[in-house]
Every structure is written in structure tokens, then in C-alpha cells.
Amino acid sequence: MMHFIFDVMGTIAFVISGVMVAMDKKLDLFGVFIIAFVTAVGGGTLRDLLIGSTPVLWLQDHTYLNIITGTVILSILLRSKKKYVRTSLFLFDSIGIGFYTLLGIAKGLSVGLSPVMCIALGTITASFGGVIRDILCNEIPVIFRKEIYATACIMGGVSFFLIRELPINELYADIATILIVIGIRLWAVKYKISLPNIYRSFNASE
């Protein structure tokens, strides 16, 4: 039940991020809808294809289409002024990866994958929608930009399996994982934290 709510929250966050990027590119109404749709369902679809869970969920359950359509309409109506777009985009994208990382891990556990592969599946679930969004909109995929992105998903995933060992409620472990991913991502963007430079000695040797 809580996972369904997490799924709805993640979907809404990714739809908003998709609408922002698509409107920034001046796509028409349908283009905005498609980008929002692909951003929201892309990660979960790849996850379900990889583990062989078909037909994919959003084809069977109208809830996703309804939520996406409603959120697209609201996002377009309530759009804020352009200068806030970049900041808000990071915020909603980060919220989305938080929820989707957890959902990917949970799905991996449900089909008996090992913890390492659950974390990989969580990272794929969280990042693929944004990657497709950026490729279709001709942006450098968010996963390759300077700041920590997939690393936040991985660190959240590791935390999930550590926290699960503690004698606490499963729901708290879930929520902690979501917050850790979002927190690391926002913190990395705010302080421009990136992975160590592997080119320094490389360049020096030229």
C-alpha cells in the first residue's frame, strides 16, 4: 500500500520534471505530454522488461495514465516563471529518483535478486526515465552531468540494506532510503559535489 503511494509520488515528481524540460524546449502540448509520460514510466518500464514482468504495469492499471494526465494539465496551468525552472527541475527530479530507487529495490527483492542487483535495478529504475527525457530533448543526459546522480541512488540502496538490519519498522527503512537519495542529490547539486577527477594524471602524462 505504502509502495503504491510512493509510486504515485515518484510519478508526479517525474511528470513535473518532464513538463519543465519539454516546455523549456517549446514542445507542443502533445510533445510535453509524451516527454512527461516517458520520464514517469521509462524507468519502471525498463525495470519490468529486464526482469520479465509483462505486460508492464501502466498498460494494465489506468491509475498511472490518469495521474500523469492530471499532473501534466496542472503543471501547465500552474507553471511558474521561467527563471525558477532550473532549480525546480533539480528538486522534482531528485524527489523522483528517491521514490523510484526504493521501488526498484523492492521489485528486485520480490523476484529474488541479490542485494547488489536490487541496488542496480533501483538505480536503473530511478535514472532511466530522466535519461530518455534528456535524450529526446537533446540535453546531455542528467546522469552524465557533473554532480552526483546515480551515485546518490547507489548510496541510498546500500543504506537500505544496512538499515533493514536494524530492529526498526520496515516503513521507516523505506522512508529513510528515499530521504537519503533525495538528500545526497540535493546536497551534491547545492555544493557542486562531484566524483573525483580521473583525468588529472591522465592529462599530466600527455
Add this chain to the structure above:
Amino acid sequence: MMHFIFDVMGTIAFVISGVMVAMDKKLDLFGVFIIAFVTAVGGGTLRDLLIGSTPVLWLQDHTYLNIITGTVILSILLRSKKKYVRTSLFLFDSIGIGFYTLLGIAKGLSVGLSPVMCIALGTITASFGGVIRDILCNEIPVIFRKEIYATACIMGGVSFFLIRELPINELYADIATILIVIGIRLWAVKYKISLPNIYRSFNASE
């Protein structure tokens, strides 16, 4: 049986559209073949993956490969002069989405999807091949260009479910759907019809 003929017609139309875009990009013989192949089978492949119908049909039935190979060879031999390319491209691409929209809807019905999801599946089947073709050829995906594209598939799909309620032969409903999609698409391109602009008030508020 008729669906098989529709599939062959759609495949031929998409192959021709793929050859045109690929030759416009001066790809070599094999590049032209690959783009034609991907354009023709891309939409159906994604549809079959999403609903879990594997191995995908073209791996099991040589008819597709034969038709694609034959059409590529004929298209290259009979290619018209370059100035007609753009017009013909729109024509063949539109014929392709007409047939594939219907086939996607039919496949959705056969696995028990709701009408709304059948229409979504039809739209994906019709548009994905062209999207891949354009991404591989470094063009803006046709689905994001100004004129109505996916909207034509959706309107055709809605018509399909309305016409089916009438006391007419199923075959006529199928053919009507195909013609509606092609008609809307050609009409939109001819008169440069596009979706309403959602940026006017947005820009005014800046």
C-alpha cells in the same frame, strides 16, 4: 488474414520512409537497410516487448525480413529525384502510421487491454519506428515536429471504438480507422495544422 495484409502494407510504407531518410543522410547500403529495418519493425517490437509477446514476431516469421529486403532493394533502384523526397516521406510515413495504429489496437484487444490502453498501444506501435529512425539519423523526431502526428493515431483509435459500435462489418471499421489516421495526418501537414500554442500566456508573463 486482413491484418496480415495490413501489416505487409504498413511495413512496406515504413521501409520506404526509412530508405528516404537514410539516403537523404547519405548512409551506405547497410546503413540504409538498418534504418529501413528499424523503422519497419521498431514500433511492433516495442509493442510486443511491452505486452510480453516474445520472441518478437519478425524473429520467427521470415516474411518480414523478405518484405523489408525486397522493398529496400526496389526503393533504392526506383528512387525518385531528390526534390520529391520530403513530400513522399510524409506520404509513406502517414500510410505506415495508419496501418500500424490499427494493428497495435488489435493486438491490445487480443491481450485484453482496455480501449484507452489499446489506443495508447496503437499510437506507440505507429510512432516508435519513426522516432527511432529520426534519432538514429539525427533528425528531430517526427512526433515532436509542429504538425499533428500522434494525435492522428489517437483520433483514429477513438474512431475505431466508436465505429465498432455501429452495425457494420468489422473489416470496414478497420479500413475506416486506417483512412482516418492517414487522412488527419495528411490534412494536418497540408494545411500546417498544429496543436494549440501553450506558450502564449507563458511568454506574456515573462
Add this chain to the structure above:
Amino acid sequence: MMHFIFDVMGTIAFVISGVMVAMDKKLDLFGVFIIAFVTAVGGGTLRDLLIGSTPVLWLQDHTYLNIITGTVILSILLRSKKKYVRTSLFLFDSIGIGFYTLLGIAKGLSVGLSPVMCIALGTITASFGGVIRDILCNEIPVIFRKEIYATACIMGGVSFFLIRELPINELYADIATILIVIGIRLWAVKYKISLPNIYRSFNASE
């Protein structure tokens, strides 16, 4: 057993090619890892999705992740000077397509596909990882560059089915196939062999 060794060899070769392209693009550590990973598992993943063999192997068997991680680390530590990158890239990419062509054919045979479709599956397995690598790194996909690429896989595949008819050990047929693909590819790059130009008469008619 030998197929597992071939798989490991192909994986290592593709990881090195992925690291080279990603480092050439100055991606950060994680970006380099992702490109290497996608290059190595992309072809096999698409193959398994198309034939419906899920969950895909690398989600179930940690060997792949371990080999990829180890090879990425070694490649970064042992990276050669930049001027050798282009040559080495061709070498490792060619080794990779040799092994993966054979593995794709073998997988196709194991699910009962016809020889023609086995060769198609082998070509897809061999080329898709490199195509994704190049799209993500914003390079023209290797398959569309001037020299023979997929054609080498196809010729290797045809050879495989011819050699199999001979009264020799199956292992030798496998190794011969791998060497034929690698040989044709290296030979085509060295002597800049490309497919016949299909535009000459086309241009003349303008």
C-alpha cells in the same frame, strides 16, 4: 563452458572500448562505468529481451558485474596515452563483436530460430552495445561509419553455418567464426574497405 569463456572475453573487450570512448569524452568516474557497462551488456540484453529470455542474465549472475567493474578499474589505471586511443578502440571493439556474434548465433539456435534469424540475432548482439555507447557519447554510431561493421558479423554468421557442415569439432567452428568476424573488421578498417556507393547514379540524376 567455452561459451562462458567467450562471453567473458567479449565482455572485457567491450568494457575496454566503452572506457576509451567515455574517457575520450571526459566523463566522470561513474559515467565511464555506465558507458562501459552499457557497451558490454547492451547487445546481450536486447537479444534476451527480443527472444523473451528474462530476467536478463547479468541481473542473475554477478560474474558480469564483477568482470565489468574489474576491467573498468584496470582500464582506467592502465590507460595508455591518448594518441593510441583510436587504434586500440577499433581493436577492442572488433574483438568484442567477434565473440558476441558467435554468442548471439548460439542463443538463437538454442531457442530454435532459423539460420538467417540466428545471424540477425548475432549481428544485433554484437552491434547494439556499441550503438548505445556511441549514441550516449554523442558519436555517430559505429554501425553507420564508413567501414564494414555489421557486414563483418553477417559474413561471420554465414561462415558459421557453412563451417558447421564440415566434419570438424564444434569448438573449431566457433573459433573460426570469431576470427572471421574480427579479421574482416580489422581488414576493412586497415584498408578503408566500405560497401559500394549507392549514390553515384543518384547524384548524377540530379
